[in-house]
Amino acid sequence: MKKILLVEDEKLLKEMYKEKLVHAGFEVISASSAEQGLELIEKEEIDMVILDVLLPKENGIFFLKQQKNNPKISSIPVIVFSNYDDPDSRKQAEKCGVKAYLIKTNITPAELVGYVNKYL
């Protein structure tokens, strides 16, 4: 079973996406902050990361930069999944080699599963 790390601080959304992904046959572990996410990605065998941008302390871009600098985890594919549609963040995320930068409101949970399958 493929394991997905969901970094999302909004409780309601985290619950919702987790439910859908589990339903689609993935194992999902979640983190509410970039720091916690980085901890988990090192500890667990993660196959893909779904990453929010606006997070409590450090943001998603921080997560990406840390991940990129760590050869052990740098090759894990990441989908940025946020409602923060800021050109700067988009550019930085693309520089870090993310698979996609998706806007939550434009996508249903089922479509998210489609993207996960596509990039896994």
Add this chain to the structure above:
Amino acid sequence: MFFYAITGLINAATSLILGIFVYSKNRKNELNKKFGLFAFSVAIWSFGYFFWQIAKEPQEALFWSRVLMAGTIFIPVFYFDFVLRLINNVKRNKNLLIFGYIASFIFFLLNFTPLFVRDVTSKLSFPFWPEPGILFHFFLLMFFGYTAWSWYLMIGAYKKFTGMKRKQIKFVLIGTLVGFIGGSTNYFLWYNIPILPIGNGLVSIYVILVTYAILKHHLMNIRVIATELFTGLIILILLVQTIIAPSFDEFLIRGGVFLFVTIFGFFLIRGTLKEIETLEKLTRAKSEFVSIVSHQLRTPLTAIKGYMSMLIEGSYGKLPKKSERVIGNVYESNERLIRLVNNFLNISRIKAGKLEMAYEKTSLEEMIEGIISELKLESKKKKLYLKLEQSKKPVPQILVDAEKIRQIILNVIDNCIRYTKQGGIVVKVKNLRYGVLISIIDTGEGMTEEEVTKVFHSFSRGSVGNETHTEGAGLGLYIARKFAEMHKGKIWAESKGRGKGSTFYIELPKKPKQMA
């Protein structure tokens, strides 16, 4: 002849300054480049003009009138090139353009021979006026031919374009009319027609107007530039007057005025700059506010969308028939809200000039299929058909900012659905030589001739509040036009009138970066 020398000097200075300014403002843009070249040739002509006017010896006058011609020779072709970029019509006139460049170059090579300027003789009050050589007549034909053709094309384009482009073209048209007529008063004496080159000073106005047209979307900056330019010009004239003062007393008086105006001008410009800075700050604060509000709004909208879609998909068991319709309606309303928030966000970015392009190879047909499935529920509810008609020839992938193109098509189809009561909407994609044409044809209410031009720019005139309450045509199509323009593309609508349906066209170039 001092007056004419000064008009030459002023023309030279304005062209040089504005040419460099416009070019440095956006070095990669062909339009700015071509204007820079054009202004540079006007500057050479004008410098030649100045030195020819103040020449004391015939040999000197002859030399400078040939320098003058060296600049003049390139004016029509650079102008033509500039106009073609302005109206996005380079391809169709390519041969004429190449011919123009070759002819100009040949003229240039022969310019310093008597074939162009034979000699200088005294005419009217001018001690030295050039006598045309045989090639001069041919050049003059080319000059008027290319100018007239440029005008003709521009008038045609003026009727076709809407919004900012239309205004730009208007400025260039008026500017060139004034400038070329003014500048052309120079040609009479070449043919011994006793009319003085009284219009020469108008050439500056022309360059100023065209600069204004190019930079109009930076209206803030241009106001400062205009103030600076105007003040600078007055100061320059006062300085010249001071230097050439006939007596020491006069020198003191003129010098005093010069100093006073310089100080006054300094404060004037500083004041304008400050005012603009405050305005810019306000605009920034406003757009930041909208960004944050939009982001906050999106979170609950996402949750509604997610859960509703899962309900509809049956993740929580099959829905009873009755609730299915209700849930579908809630989902639809939520989708509308999401689109509204997206549009508000886009508007605030457009207004703040914060949008950037992210080009990627995209299959338009695939994208349209996606949009259609997204809007299917809505069209179904109104019992309308909504389909993509497969094109006979395959349409290649093109380089576009996919998210923005998606917004354009989504907004247009959304608009069509809203204004269609029966029948439906067909989308077609056609491969053109230099671009792709998307047509969206509805059987809806149709539009009057006035509405056809208005729908894309009503927003910019009306207040936001009014427009959003009229349910449609305000935000969506305005954004669609802005995004199309950012792709160097075009969007327009056609309708045979009320009750006869409408067709929206979106034309996108295949290589947006190379076109102006």
